[in-house]
Amino acid sequence: SQKIEQNSEALNIQEGKTATLTCNYTNYSPAYLQWYRQDPGRGPVFLLLIRENEKEKRKERLKVTFDTTLKQSLFHITASQPADSATYLCALGGSSASKIIFGSGTRLSIRP
């Protein structure tokens, strides 16, 4: 069955450093991959989408890579800030109208 794995342990980073989160998947050939941010008690908020034919996408301090051979995406936050502390979710979608499935998320903490 389709499976998405994200760093199960929380990630603690010093402010100003680059945070790197990993998303690996198996038994799936997604047409696109998305990253979302979720704060406690809130709904997820969309951050970035990258398609299967794209290697890298950037948005301000965020960068996402997508390697369909390794079946892996890396999500980077540069110049991290305490306000970046949240849970980050990876999600995969197919090429036609289909469900979007999520990983279990990685909790990121940025200490001042």
Add this chain to the structure above:
Amino acid sequence: NAGVMQNPRHLVRRRGQEARLRCSPMKGHSHVYWYRQLPEEGLKFMVYLQKENIIDESGMPKERFSAEFPKEGPSILRIQQVVRGDSAAYFCASSPPSAAGNTIYFGEGSWLTVV
């Protein structure tokens, strides 16, 4: 332009009662997704609907759970005869019609507690 609206935000039900969760998608969105999230866990897909049609219900438990998205009005997730294990946050998301790769926009969730 209002976002995805879910209500109620918090719902307490006794075992055996019914829970109805409502979701109004963003304006212009015709597709709705429902997800369940247990504490410290990720979002588990339940069902994907468009107006008057269920596209994918592969994540729905076989019994007690149903979902609809009528031509008029909000999408409803209905849980009959609730049990303690149904306690969770239920998130609804919506997207515009069609092409793959649409961003889905989430509501703030409905927290169900079964006592």
